[in-house]
Every structure is written in structure tokens, then in C-alpha cells.
Amino acid sequence: MAKRREGARTEPSASLIRLAEKLFEGSDEREAFIGSLMRPSEGKPAVILLGPPVGSLRFQTPPIWLPEFARVVADGERPGKSPEHERGELYCLDASSLFCASVFSTLPAQGGFVVDLCAAPGGKSIAAFAALRPRFLLCNEVIRKRTAQLISNLRRCRVSPSVVTSLDPRDLELRIRSCADLVIVDAPCSGQSLLARGIASPGCFHSATVGMNAKRQRRILAHASGMVAPGGVCAYMTCTFSLDENERSCEWFLRKFPSFSAIEIPHLASYRSNLTTLPCYRLFPHNGEGSGGFVCVMKRSAEEERGVFDPDSVTPVWTSS
Numbered sequence: 001m002a003k004r005r006e007g008a009r010t011e012p013s014a015s016l017i018r019l020a021e022k023l024f025e026g027s028d029e030r031e032a033f034i035g036s037l038m039r040p041s042e043g044k045p046a047v048i049l050l051g052p053p054v055g056s057l058r059f060q061t062p063p064i065w066l067p068e069f070a071r072v073v074a075d076g077e078r079p080g081k082s083p084e085h086e087r088g089e090l091y092c093l094d095a096s097s098l099f100c101a102s103v104f105s106t107l108p109a110q111g112g113f114v115v116d117l118c119a120a121p122g123g124k125s126i127a128a129f130a131a132l133r134p135r136f137l138l139c140n141e142v143i144r145k146r147t148a149q150l151i152s153n154l155r156r157c158r159v160s161p162s163v164v165t166s167l168d169p170r171d172l173e174l175r176i177r178s179c180a181d182l183v184i185v186d187a188p189c190s191g192q193s194l195l196a197r198g199i200a201s202p203g204c205f206h207s208a209t210v211g212m213n214a215k216r217q218r219r220i221l222a223h224a225s226g227m228v229a230p231g232g233v234c235a236y237m238t239c240t241f242s243l244d245e246n247e248r249s250c251e252w253f254l255r256k257f258p259s260f261s262a263i264e265i266p267h268l269a270s271y272r273s274n275l276t277t278l279p280c281y282r283l284f285p286h287n288g289e290g291s292g293g294f295v296c297v298m299k300r301s302a303e304e305e306r307g308v309f310d311p312d313s314v315t316p317v318w319t320s321s
């Protein structure tokens with residue numbers, strides 16, 4: 001059962017209607033989009049598989065983008081109570097997080113050095129671990145109290161070798177110079193897609209909220225740029241719908257950092273955004289595959305010199321043994 005709605009409104013706000021007008025040309029699709037946010041559903045519980053085949057749960061037919069290391073759970077199942085979860089063989093998350101994480105398996109970062117810049121509670125870090133088995137995974141979460149949940153999840157799922165840091169992206173960039181094969185920026189955002197799961201996200205359509213988030217996202221992206229190795233990638237993702245936090249942030253990034261270019265993700269071709277000429281990909285809630293998401297992968301030219309990561313330059317708050 002749905003938990004909460006946008007301020008228990010019965011009519012969409014003017015700012016939600018304006019957003020829908022920017023996103024969709026057709027009134028049918030606008031109405032379907034608004035309806036999915038005003039009349040939320042439960043979301044689609046999914047799991048990342050980290051161990052042997054799971055015997056105690058039933059799964060649904062997966063959407064085409066679901067990575068092979070994940071499953072969508074059948075109605076009525078409670079994966080968080082399963083013995084596999086207890087043994088650290090499962091990580092539970094909403095399926096739409098996996099729309100964005102599905103890009104990891106396609107990236108040139110297998111066995112490489114992966115940095116997750118906005119990591120708590122750990123869903124994308126664990127997905128990157130499942131997809132890429134990195135040589136080293138650095139999970140950063142700037143808000144120190146949020147690292148407890150992140151550490152607990154990494155420890156339970158035996159994500160190793162990995163470390164957790166709690167640094168501002170500016171300070172992390174000073175320590176990680178041009179040497180990460182993949183930098184994940186699962187950015188803090190206005191959280192508009194949460195409404196589709198019945199989770200309140202106050203003020204999420206307000207221009208001040210969107211503007212504040214877009215500014216913060218660009219700052220995080222700018223610091224991420226310095227961490228990416230030549231030939232490496234930055235995977236930018238959000239769980240919101242506004243253009244300023246998504247396509248416009250990527251366009252800004254590519255103008256500011258011309259050694260990067262956005263790359264196509266073939267398995268998401270039918271989800272390509274028509275709101276930009278860049279290869280950006282969106283999941284919308286009214287299509288029934290999850291509450292929503294946005295992802296764009298930006299690759300750095302290989303023609304520069306790779307830096308060397310010195311693990312002693314970071315003081316982790318946790319290290320996998």
C-alpha cells in the first residue's frame with residue numbers, strides 16, 4: 001500500500017504541470033506521468049545477487065534493462081527476511097536504481113579502480129561490485145552519519161577490497177587524480193521519482209529546490225572530472241525528472257570539460273531522452289517498470305597521462321579486511 005502522496009494533494013501543483021509540459025509533447029503522456037506521481041504504487045522491489053542461485057524467493061519477468069546480477073522480486077516476497085539476505089548474498093533495492101546501475105556492466109572498468117562519490121546507503125557501490133569486480137572500490141559518503149548504513153551493507157555483502165571515506169568531493173579530488181576507471185555520481189537530487197513510490201519529497205518540483213540541486217550536482221561533477229583516468233568514465237545518475245538536474249547538467253559538464261564525451265549505451269537505446277542531442281537515458285514511472293531514473297555516461301579522452309592512486313593518501317573510516 002502507498003505510504004504518502006505529494007502533500008496529500010488531490011490536484012497536481014502548477015510546478016508539476018509545468019514540468020510535465022517540458023517533458024512531454026502529448027497530453028496523454030503528460031496525464032499518465034502526472035497520474036503516476038499523484039496515484040503512487042508500491043515500487044518494484046529488486047535484489048542484487050552476490051552469492052549462489054537464490055532458492056527461497058520467487059521472481060518476476062525482468063525488464064529488458066535489468067542486469068544479469070539482479071532480479072525483480074515477485075509480489076508478496078520479502079527478500080529482506082530471507083536466509084540469503086541474512087547470509088549477505090542479497091542486497092535489496094528498488095528496481096529503478098538498477099535501470100541506472102545497468103550501465104556498469106557495459107563500461108571499460110572491469111577489474112579496475114572504481115570510486116562511488118555519493119555512496120550511502122550503498123546500492124550503486126554493491127551493483128558496481130557485482131558487475132565489475134573492481135580491483136579496488138572506494139565508497140565515499142560526505143555525510144558522516146550516513147556512512148554507518150553504508151559500512152553495514154558493504155560488510156554484510158562482503159564487498160572487498162573496498163574502503164569507505166567521508167570527504168567532500170573537493171578533498172577527494174585532491175587525493176584521486178586522473179586514476180579512476182569509473183567514477184559513479186549518483187547525485188543528491190530533488191527526488192521527484194520518490195512520489196511514484198508514495199514517498200513524500202516536499203518541494204521537489206519547486207524551482208528553488210531544483211536550482212539548488214542542479215548547482216550542487218555541477219559542483220560534484222566538476223570534482224569527479226579530475227578523478228577520472230584518461231579513457232575512464234563518469235556515470236552520472238539521478239532519481240529525478242527535472243531537465244536542469246539531468247540533461248542540462250550533463251550539457252554543462254561537457255561544455256566545461258571538453259576532454260569528456262557522452263557515450264551510447266546500446267541496451268538502453270529505447271529509453272533515450274528526446275530532450276537533448278546527447279545519449280542520455282530516462283525511465284518514467286507511467287511505463288510500469290519502476291519509479292524513474294536518469295543516467296548518462298561520460299568518457300574521458302584517452303590522450304592524457306594517467307595518474308597513480310596512493311591508498312595512503314586517504315584515511316578511510318572503514319576498510320574491508
Ligand code: SAM
Nearest residue numbers: 118119120121122123124142143186187188220
Ligand atoms: N548511491 C546511493 C545508493 O545507490 O545507495 C544513493 C546516493 S543518494 C542518491 C545521494 C547521496 O549523496 C546521499 O547519500 C547524500 O548524503 C550524498 N550527498 C549529499 N550532498 C553531497 C555533496 N555535496 N557531495 C557529495 N555527496 C553528497
